[in-house]
Amino acid sequence: MPAFGLGTFRLKDQVVIDSVSNAPELGYRAIDTAQIYGNEAEVGQAIAGSGIARDQLFIVTKLWTDHYASDQVIPSLKDSLAKLRTAYVDLTLIHWPSPARAVPLADTLGALMDARTHGLTKAIGVSNFNIALLQEAIDTVGAGNLATHQIELSPYLQNRKVAAFAKSHGIHTTSYMTLAYGKVLNDPVLLQIAAQHGATTAQVALAWAMQLGYAVIPSSTRRVNLQGNLKARQLKLTDADMALIATLDRGERLANPENLAPAWD
Template sequence: MNTNTLPAFGLGTFRLKGAVVIDSVRQALELGYRAVDTAQIYGNEAEVGQAIAESGVPRGDIFVTTKIWTDHFGGDKLVASLKDSLVKLRTEQVDLTLIHWPSPNGAVPMAEYLGALAEAKRQGLTKQIGISNFTVALMQRAIGILGTAEIATNQIELHPYLQNRTAAAFAKRQGLHVTSYMTLAYGKVLGDPVIQAIADAHGATPAQVALAWALQQGYAVIPSSTKRANLESNLKAQQLRLSEAEMAQIATLDRGERLANPEGLAPAWD
């Protein structure tokens, strides 16, 4: 069983650039967020680092996650690329480093890039390591290489319209933690009548319902927003409890609608 502790709630920064991401991170930290998720490919690590440095919140109180891009998987490149990320993020160590996508077409052997990631941890560049967008077959191989205890999480697309049950159930059986990204499906679920009705019953927002649904299943969530009111509102999802009947209603919404499926990058999904 994985004993690593990850914050259940964090701020995502995908698609946020420049002053927009600085503002989002700054406001989130003011509101009480203490976990921030970025990635090399987002092109915003320097801005995230700036916002954290200028926030007044001690670095030790903030859980920072970044992700290694596929171009940097070669055993000689990964550690160097993470050191570059640390400079941009203005920190000597991140809390979690993930492999962003499995190597396309296995161009770099998994043992090589996961081995390099483990080496980054040994060097103290990152406290924890993990994976993202890994299918059941890929998780099995990763566990074989690193062992479950070394894999802090598998960050996967997971929302009411793509409940990713095969991968999530496998992870749960293995004691492997899951982080849900795109929990709001780019906002698509916010107009869903089932979610809206549940929100109305609780005096909550549809976003809070979707986030609470994921949290209640034990997943971590990392919603993003550029609006202070939404950042504040999303945080309150942690206090919302849905009934078994409401959870069952949301379970019926699964339609396998995958939104992150980049050609040439995505694995053969479960």
């Protein structure tokens, strides 16, 4: 699981094409999308035009809730592959828990395991689960078959309980919305740390997450920001920096859709 990738949430049409076209030129090799984003075809177009060999890229997509039934997982994934112009994705995630638990988790995970066996995806995982759902997934397919748990995680929502539970079972955590929709960019503590390192606040937040062992997938529509975010990989925060950022947690959750979100820990 690459530590750094490009997110494409909320990016559409030519905007996402430009973002995904710029990213590989700058050194990005992981691209994260989802069926519900409505941009898989544009992402596929940009990847095809990037000139980067397929085996050098790490492509992630996520199943939408309409496709969780065991007989729908593989057809929907094949549709995603056609849009992405690839024979396989590197990672497929269950995007959110099944609404009202209408489809048993075991059905979806079982079909994803079959998809992996058939070479449609190299790995599988989950997103937006709480501890109880993670435990159910572990009981169903084993922790070793869950490549990552993708969850909202930022300096303002540090999700320590869920991340610690995943880590205790050897499940990697991917942080999305690490910049909290840009809210952290003007945080006084992050501004102070950034000034000390000659960095940006975005780089500080991303470096913080990576130093905790999480992968990050920030998105941007501007080439200069894509390039700047990538420099977070070289930023090393001190123990004092990390301790200061730990104090910023205020449980501020931004992704909490009604009828989809579980009872958060």
